[in-house]
Amino acid sequence: MKVGIGILGAGIVGGTLAAKLIEEADAIEAKSGLVLDVVKVGVRNLGKERPFDLPSDRITDNPEEVVDHPDVQLVVELMGGLEPAGSLVKRSLEAGKPVVTANKELVAAHGLELNGLAHDQGVAFLYEAAVGGGIPIIRPLSQSLAGEKLTRVLGIVNGTTNFILTKMSEEGAAYEDVLAEAQALGYAEADPTADVGGGDAAAKAAILASLAFGAWIPGDDVPRTGIDGIAVEDLLRADDLGYAVKLLAIAEEYEEGIAVRVKPTLVPHDHPLASVRGAQNAIFVEGPAIGELLFSGPGAGGDPTATAVLGDVIDAARELLAGAQVTPPVRFQPSKTLADGQIATRRYYRLLVKDAPGVLAAIAEVFGQHGVSIASVWQEGTGDDATLLLITHRALESEQDAAVDALEGLDVVNDVAAVLRVLIAD
Amino acid sequence: MKVGIGILGAGIVGGTLAAKLIEEADAIEAKSGLVLDVVKVGVRNLGKERPFDLPSDRITDNPEEVVDHPDVQLVVELMGGLEPAGSLVKRSLEAGKPVVTANKELVAAHGLELNGLAHDQGVAFLYEAAVGGGIPIIRPLSQSLAGEKLTRVLGIVNGTTNFILTKMSEEGAAYEDVLAEAQALGYAEADPTADVGGGDAAAKAAILASLAFGAWIPGDDVPRTGIDGIAVEDLLRADDLGYAVKLLAIAEEYEEGIAVRVKPTLVPHDHPLASVRGAQNAIFVEGPAIGELLFSGPGAGGDPTATAVLGDVIDAARELLAGAQVTPPVRFQPSKTLADGQIATRRYYRLLVKDAPGVLAAIAEVFGQHGVSIASVWQEGTGDDATLLLITHRALESEQDAAVDALEGLDVVNDVAAVLRVLIAD
Numbered sequence: 001m002k003v004g005i006g007i008l009g010a011g012i013v014g015g016t017l018a019a020k021l022i023e024e025a026d027a028i029e030a031k032s033g034l035v036l037d038v039v040k041v042g043v044r045n046l047g048k049e050r051p052f053d054l055p056s057d058r059i060t061d062n063p064e065e066v067v068d069h070p071d072v073q074l075v076v077e078l079m080g081g082l083e084p085a086g087s088l089v090k091r092s093l094e095a096g097k098p099v100v101t102a103n104k105e106l107v108a109a110h111g112l113e114l115n116g117l118a119h120d121q122g123v124a125f126l127y128e129a130a131v132g133g134g135i136p137i138i139r140p141l142s143q144s145l146a147g148e149k150l151t152r153v154l155g156i157v158n159g160t161t162n163f164i165l166t167k168m169s170e171e172g173a174a175y176e177d178v179l180a181e182a183q184a185l186g187y188a189e190a191d192p193t194a195d196v197g198g199g200d201a202a203a204k205a206a207i208l209a210s211l212a213f214g215a216w217i218p219g220d221d222v223p224r225t226g227i228d229g230i231a232v233e234d235l236l237r238a239d240d241l242g243y244a245v246k247l248l249a250i251a252e253e254y255e256e257g258i259a260v261r262v263k264p265t266l267v268p269h270d271h272p273l274a275s276v277r278g279a280q281n282a283i284f285v286e287g288p289a290i291g292e293l294l295f296s297g298p299g300a301g302g303d304p305t306a307t308a309v310l311g312d313v314i315d316a317a318r319e320l321l322a323g324a325q326v327t328p329p330v331r332f333q334p335s336k337t338l339a340d341g342q343i344a345t346r347r348y349y350r351l352l353v354k355d356a357p358g359v360l361a362a363i364a365e366v367f368g369q370h371g372v373s374i375a376s377v378w379q380e381g382t383g384d385d386a387t388l389l390l391i392t393h394r395a396l397e398s399e400q401d402a403a404v405d406a407l408e409g410l411d412v413v414n415d416v417a418a419v420l421r422v423l424i425a426d
Numbered sequence: 427m428k429v430g431i432g433i434l435g436a437g438i439v440g441g442t443l444a445a446k447l448i449e450e451a452d453a454i455e456a457k458s459g460l461v462l463d464v465v466k467v468g469v470r471n472l473g474k475e476r477p478f479d480l481p482s483d484r485i486t487d488n489p490e491e492v493v494d495h496p497d498v499q500l501v502v503e504l505m506g507g508l509e510p511a512g513s514l515v516k517r518s519l520e521a522g523k524p525v526v527t528a529n530k531e532l533v534a535a536h537g538l539e540l541n542g543l544a545h546d547q548g549v550a551f552l553y554e555a556a557v558g559g560g561i562p563i564i565r566p567l568s569q570s571l572a573g574e575k576l577t578r579v580l581g582i583v584n585g586t587t588n589f590i591l592t593k594m595s596e597e598g599a600a601y602e603d604v605l606a607e608a609q610a611l612g613y614a615e616a617d618p619t620a621d622v623g624g625g626d627a628a629a630k631a632a633i634l635a636s637l638a639f640g641a642w643i644p645g646d647d648v649p650r651t652g653i654d655g656i657a658v659e660d661l662l663r664a665d666d667l668g669y670a671v672k673l674l675a676i677a678e679e680y681e682e683g684i685a686v687r688v689k690p691t692l693v694p695h696d697h698p699l700a701s702v703r704g705a706q707n708a709i710f711v712e713g714p715a716i717g718e719l720l721f722s723g724p725g726a727g728g729d730p731t732a733t734a735v736l737g738d739v740i741d742a743a744r745e746l747l748a749g750a751q752v753t754p755p756v757r758f759q760p761s762k763t764l765a766d767g768q769i770a771t772r773r774y775y776r777l778l779v780k781d782a783p784g785v786l787a788a789i790a791e792v793f794g795q796h797g798v799s800i801a802s803v804w805q806e807g808t809g810d811d812a813t814l815l816l817i818t819h820r821a822l823e824s825e826q827d828a829a830v831d832a833l834e835g836l837d838v839v840n841d842v843a844a845v846l847r848v849l850i851a852d
Contacts, residue, residue, distance in 0.1 A: 020573065020715075031640045032572055128570055134716040136562075136570030144554055144562030146458055147446065147736025214457045272722075275701075289446075289729035290560040296698075297719035307715040310573025322748075 002035040003317040006072035006097075008063050008088055009079035010043045010050055013102055013129070016306035017076065017313075019052040032314045034321075042066040042079075067092050074316055076309060077101040086110055093117045093125065098316040102129035102309055108203035108219030111210060115332050124319050126312035131157060131204040132281050134304025135297040136311070141211040141285070148287040150212045154423070155249040157204040159279035159299040160188045160195040161227050165245055165264075166277045169235040175227070187279060198224035198247065198262040205249035208283065209260040213253050215335030217260055223340035224262035234350055234418045237389060238266050241378070243348075244274040245420065252343070259338040265421040266348050266391075273423075341398030346375070346422035348391050351407065352415040355386035359412045363388065366410065370403040371395055385414065391422055428461040429743040432498035432523075434489050434514055435505035436469045436476055439528055439555070442732035443502065445478040458740045460747075468492040468505075493518050500742055502735060503527040512536055519543045519551065524742040528555035528735055534629035534645030537636060541758050550745050552738035557583060557630040558707050560730025561723040562737070567637040567711070574713040576638045580849070581675040583630040585705035585725040586614045586621040587653050591671055591690075592703045595661040601653070613705060624650035624673065624688040631675035634709065635686040639679050641761030643686055649766035650688035660776055660844045663815060664692050667804070669774075670700040671846065678769070685764040691847040692774050692817075699849075767824035772801070772848035774817050777833065778841040781812035785838045789814065792836065796829040797821055811840065817848055 007014055021038050029035055042063040067088055075092040079085045085106050092099050107127045118125035128138045156162050167178045182188035194200045202222040210216045227247050235245050243266035251260045267274045272294050276282040281299025286292050298304040353359050372395040379388050407413050433440055447464050455461055468489040501518040505511045511532050518525050533553045544551035554564045582588050593604045608614035620626045628648040636642045653673050661671050669692035677686045693700045698720050702708040707725025712718050724730040779785050798821040805814050833839050
């Protein structure tokens with residue numbers, strides 16, 4: 001059974017996908033029964049060399065030609081970014097053509113609308129590759145675990161930051177040096193803001209949370225703290241205390257609403273996420289019936305991502321041929337999310353303090369006034385300056401923030417040098 | 427949208443599922459848009475207490491009443507065993523009713539026929555819970571990774587044996603003692619043969635291999651060695667050498683055919699499967715494009731298994747309402763498998779030998795005559811007896827077996843005390 005495929009964007013993932021569809025056509029047909037015919041590929045620059053072999057009349061620099069071509073029955077969007085990708089996806093769905101995308105930015109920003117449109121049109125809108133690259137996580141969350149009331153999803157969903165944190169921690173190297181190395185190796189972009197600032201992870205966190213809790217959460221609603229300028233000192237101290245520092249996407253459902261966060265977080269060494277090294281990604285799912293599930297693998301890269309896209313293409317093509325829509329099954333509802341400050345978490349603080357009698361008492365009093373109870377304290381240093389490490393019990397983020405403000409006003413506190421979340425693992 | 431459900435078997439999983447469907451009906455409807463109405467439950471003993479609340483006319487001890495009931499649109503088979511489960515599943519599919527099952531024995535033995543029948547009838551036949559309990563692995567293999575030519579699947583798919591091996595290794599306890607403890611805790615059955623003999627793992631290995639390679643492999647074709655009577659000495663020695671011993675399901679595709687095995691195997695400590703402890707299950711998937719993926723979680727238990735079954739029920743119900751069949755997508759073909767002896771593997775040997783000059787040379791010569799090259803040797807002991815540990819390079823299993831026969835004929839060899847596979851992890 002033949003299905004005409006249109007591909008928007010022929011960068012690393014798009015080029016790999018087109019090459020796969022062309023070169024592995026026989027294997028794909030043998031395994032799936034489908035002939036996936038690349039009808040049209042939309043590129044930005046017609047003159048560029050491509051890793052796939054197609055007649056020139058199948059390549060265009062006008063993306064609307066791809067969407068509108070009568071033989072294109074299914075559109076794969078791999079351009080990235082909000083526009084023109086968003087308009088083209090919408091145009092495809094409105095024409096009744098199923099869409100597969102790896103564009104986490106688009107799905108996080110407009111997933112509610114695009115899922116709804118696909119639902120109304122009765123066609124598939126699939127985005128397995130948008131989170132976790134080659135790790136199958138979207139389908140397990142939306143299908144396999146459809147019968148579970150999930151309580152929490154934790155993810156290491158940005159390979160660049162995990163690479164940087166792993167290197168810093170293992171080699172005791174400074175953030176700036178490791179970032180420069182990551183850029184030289186191609187693990188980080190020249191402008192690394194989306195990765196190190198937490199924006200990429202926030203988009204993925206929003207998608208994971210939406211699927212886990214069945215209510216759409218816009219990416220912009222996700223409070224995020226990146227790892228930009230994180231001190232290697234805190235990674236090493238955390239390690240001594242029994243923790244690895246990871247940039248975690250954390251999605252939790254509370255009675256009051258859904259809390260989604262991206263925060264550098266202390267993860268106990270014996271937790272499976274603590275041992276996820278380098279550019280690997282991993283997603284940890286918790287629920288009352290299933291307990292704990294871990295999915296890990298390559299979070300990025302042309303080959304793994306194109307493989308995930310191809311899995312979606314095969315599914316969407318099957319649904320198209322069957323004339324039925326099995327995914328997306330429901331119209332998502334918009335969701336109420338809890339803003340920064342509104343949930344209770346544990347925290348790690350590194351304070352630079354004067355080494356004088358009564359300092360600890362003064363600090364403990366400030367925390368106490370804000371209802372923050374201290375779980376452990378380590379103090380070191382002599383002379384004028386000392387370093388105080390504190391790990392608190394669970395307390396409202398807003399109270400902890402107020403405590404930080406108050407601490408900064410204390411004479412005996414020179415600096416609140418680090419504030420990190422601590423994972424409550426239980 | 428309402429779908430009438432019939433459940434065959436109300437043991438731990440069936441009872442949990444029925445209770446879930448009844449008690450969590452509102453949550454299931456909110457998340458999936460489906461009203462899953464438990465029309466009829468087939469039980470063995472009408473008098474037994476059940477964990478779910480249903481009018482007595484919805485419970486029967488005649489399983490055909492469940493399948494044949496006009497309001498039952500979808501059948502969930504949770505009786506286990508080959509018969510009468512097999513005939514009932516067939517009867518359901520023949521009546522055009524989709525089937526969800528957790529019965530690995532049935533799927534491994536008759537998957538080819540049942541998948542084909544479901545395909546011809548245009549209805550779903552789903553069995554996510556048959557392997558890995560609550561871990562979503564069937565759907566990722568058959569859908570998300572449909573575009574990948576997988577090369578190898580490795581699994582710890584039997585919780586009982588992993589519990590026993592973990593305990594033995596961590597506590598230095600003997601097999602018999604740990605088995606007795608596992609039986610007391612309910613982790614092992616009174617007759618543990620299916621678990622410790624490798625039969626349960628072999629059925630799951632056959633299913634994993636079939637989905638990974640797209641060609642059906644009967645469970646009976648899987649050569650298996652269990653852990654029955656495994657010596658704690660080998661677990662401790664393996665640990666010293668840098669390995670954990672795990673009962674692995676190993677499915678590999680060679681040019682000559684597919685090799686599926688269940689063997690106690692030395693796994694390097696830095697491999698993700700080495701740290702899977704206790705009753706946990708894990709599946710490790712390898713392919714050229716996706717690299718390495720790990721799925722881990724609870725491999726058994728009423729709650730996780732019922733959750734996996736419910737995910738399938740929701741999918742099957744959606745397909746039923748959509749009037750289309752998306753899974754299973756293809757008619758599987760029977761497959762050629764490589765019998766015991768036909769593949770090249772690395773091995774660990776523990777030999778009890780006379781402590782005399784020239785012993786090692788004599789042993790090395792025997793291995794050499796069979797084309798088996800030795801990678802490492804450790805010798806210990808003084809006096810008459812010594813222990814020799816050997817790890818070989820990759821060599822044909824049949825040649826290695828012939829070398830063992832020859833070694834047993836040597837005067838200087840008192841006993842070939844242990845033969846274990848060694849994972850080639852690259």
